[in-house]
Amino acid sequence: MIDRYRSKAITRKKAAELLGLSERQVTRLKKGIEAEGAAFVINKNTGRTPAHAIPGKTKEAILKIRTEAVFQQSNTHFRELLESDYQIAISYTALRSILKEAGIESPKSKRQRKRGKKRRARREHPGELLQIDATPYEWFGTPLKYALHGAIDDASGKITGLYMTQNECLFGYEEMMRCCCLKFGVPQSVYSDKHTIFRSPKMGKLTVEEEIQGKTVNLTQFGRAMHELGVDIIYANSPEAKGRVERMWQTLQSRLPVELAKRGITTVSAANKFLQEEYIDMFNERFAVEPAGDPIFVPVSTATALDEILCIKVKRKTDKTGVFSFKGKSFQIIKDGKSFSLPKKEISLMINPRIGMRAKYQNFVYSVKRCEPSELPVESQTEKKTSPVKEKRAEAVSPHLKHSSDQWKAIWWFEDYSETLLFLYDLFFSKQQASKQ
Numbered sequence: 001m002i003d004r005y006r007s008k009a010i011t012r013k014k015a016a017e018l019l020g021l022s023e024r025q026v027t028r029l030k031k032g033i034e035a036e037g038a039a040f041v042i043n044k045n046t047g048r049t050p051a052h053a054i055p056g057k058t059k060e061a062i063l064k065i066r067t068e069a070v071f072q073q074s075n076t077h078f079r080e081l082l083e084s085d086y087q088i089a090i091s092y093t094a095l096r097s098i099l100k101e102a103g104i105e106s107p108k109s110k111r112q113r114k115r116g117k118k119r120r121a122r123r124e125h126p127g128e129l130l131q132i133d134a135t136p137y138e139w140f141g142t143p144l145k146y147a148l149h150g151a152i153d154d155a156s157g158k159i160t161g162l163y164m165t166q167n168e169c170l171f172g173y174e175e176m177m178r179c180c181c182l183k184f185g186v187p188q189s190v191y192s193d194k195h196t197i198f199r200s201p202k203m204g205k206l207t208v209e210e211e212i213q214g215k216t217v218n219l220t221q222f223g224r225a226m227h228e229l230g231v232d233i234i235y236a237n238s239p240e241a242k243g244r245v246e247r248m249w250q251t252l253q254s255r256l257p258v259e260l261a262k263r264g265i266t267t268v269s270a271a272n273k274f275l276q277e278e279y280i281d282m283f284n285e286r287f288a289v290e291p292a293g294d295p296i297f298v299p300v301s302t303a304t305a306l307d308e309i310l311c312i313k314v315k316r317k318t319d320k321t322g323v324f325s326f327k328g329k330s331f332q333i334i335k336d337g338k339s340f341s342l343p344k345k346e347i348s349l350m351i352n353p354r355i356g357m358r359a360k361y362q363n364f365v366y367s368v369k370r371c372e373p374s375e376l377p378v379e380s381q382t383e384k385k386t387s388p389v390k391e392k393r394a395e396a397v398s399p400h401l402k403h404s405s406d407q408w409k410a411i412w413w414f415e416d417y418s419e420t421l422l423f424l425y426d427l428f429f430s431k432q433q434a435s436k437q
Contacts, residue, residue, distance in 0.1 A: 001015045001018050002015065002026070002029050002030055005026065006030055006033075006034070029041065054090065054098070058088065059098050061086075062082065062090070062095070062099075063099075063102050063104075065082070065086065066078065066099065067104075069258075071141065073258055074107060074254055075092065075095060075099065076092065079092055079095050081258070082095075085262075107254075119243065122154055122157075122289075122291070122292070123154045123155040124155060124292045125292075125294060125296045126153050126155045126158070126184075126293075126294075126295040126296070126297065127155075127184065127185060127186075127295050127296040127298075128154065128189070129154040129187070129188065129191055129234075130151045130152065130153055130160060130180070130191065131151065131154060131191045131192075131242045132149075132150070132151045132173065132176070132190050132192050132245065133149075133150060133192070133193065133242065133249070134147045134148060134150070134168040134172060134173070135150075135249045135253075136168070137249075137253050139164065139256060139257055139260060139271065140257070140260060140265075140266050140271075141257055141261060146164050146165065146166060146268060146271075147165055147166065147167050147168040147169070148162060148252070148256075149161075149162070149164070149168070149172040149173050149176040150162045150163075150176065150245065150248060150249075151176055151180050151190070151245075152244055152245050152248050153184075153187075154244060155293070156291040157244065157287055158284040159248065159284060160184050160280075161177060161178075161179035161180035161183070161280075162176065162179065162275040162276070162279070162280060163175040163272060163275070163276075164268050164271050164272055164275065165268065166268070168195075168197075169197070170221055170222055170312070171352065173197060173222055174225065174311070174352065175272075175310075177225070177226075177229075177310060178310050179276055179280075181300045182300060183276075184297045185295075185297025185298050185299045186229050186230065186231060186298040186300060187231060187297060188231070188232065189231060189233070189234055190226065190231055190232070190233055191234045191236060191241075191242050191245075192233060192234070192235060192242075193239070193242070194236075197221075197222050198220060198222055198223060198233060198235070199220065199223070199233075200217045200218060200219070200220055202217045203217045221312050224313065225309050225311075228309045229309060251283075251287070252283075256279070259279060259282075260274070307355050308350055308358075308360065308365065310352065311350045311351055311352035311354075311355065313348055313349065314348070315347070316346070316347055316349055316359075317344070317345070317347070318333075318343060318344060318345050318347060319343070319344065320344055321341065321376075322339075322341030322342050322343050323371065323376060324347065326349065329370060330370070330373075330376055331357075331359075331368045331369065331370055332369050333347075333359050333366045333369075334368060334369050335366055335367075340366060342361055345361055346361075347359045347361045348361070349368075350365075
């Protein structure tokens, strides 16, 4: 068209209409062609590498890192690792293009959000509501699954506690709450599912006649601990109701195994140390949001108070010599390394793997000692034998834990809480005896 315009076959206005340009641009093109020839219309950047283009060596390095990785990260997480571990700064769009050209798709593709479902608004104050849950997963990249117990603050999206055990259990939730109380404080309420760790299966099943008679359902050990801390428990009717903690698991299952593998962590005890000392802060720095109000966590004075709350408690009564029995075994109270008699008193037994077994009476906490029949006072009753069924169950479970390097951290709870208490005491007592020898 420019040649036809130059030869005056068409007017400048007609050439502009046919080319879809302004008349001024047609004039500029005519002058350029006359001065430089037809090459004037070719873009000067044609065949040149853009100044901001990613070098080929960098692309090769990125693909090599990605293909050699043990865990396949999401593109966002992989971009963060490139910058922090390999000092390769690249935009998300550029990284996605490089991976897509190599046929590598993100394992965590975006899913379209269902319409018509609005997320519940966040609570205003941090500490007002924690969502708690546990999930089994192959955290160490092996087929063996471990349960990670976690709590996330509804207002800020901060993880307040993480603790890993072999299975979902009372001990895992208690240690998770210990982490939360020591690091942030005591929350106002927790939001959980209806697992029997949180809620008695008899709750809501009392008849009208039983309620009139004043019968109540006892709290679970976790419920009792939360009651003593002044924490309310709210029960969710579906996983979607506590969606924040469920989405937290999606993020952790994608990211945490990578962080554990980077540090060569393959045991539960090492994982718990890393979670509490490093990873919670790492996660919160990356994903926490600014809350609407000020925190209302209640500070905890000392860790000792938590030991007396985050444990299993049962009542026992001593005989006239100060000896009490538990699951067919006899025990004595110890004070300053010597036997201490509290005849015919009701005491509270407190047991968890941190403190072993302790006896509490009138705000005083004492150690306890298991007594053999020959060591008992004459007035005390003969030691009762454990039922064969329970002995068989203990023999079936104990060897597995005794051969575990994380036996103190990988404890599950028996269906009968009293059996759990006795097992924990035996474990703690045998450890004490070994240390003395």
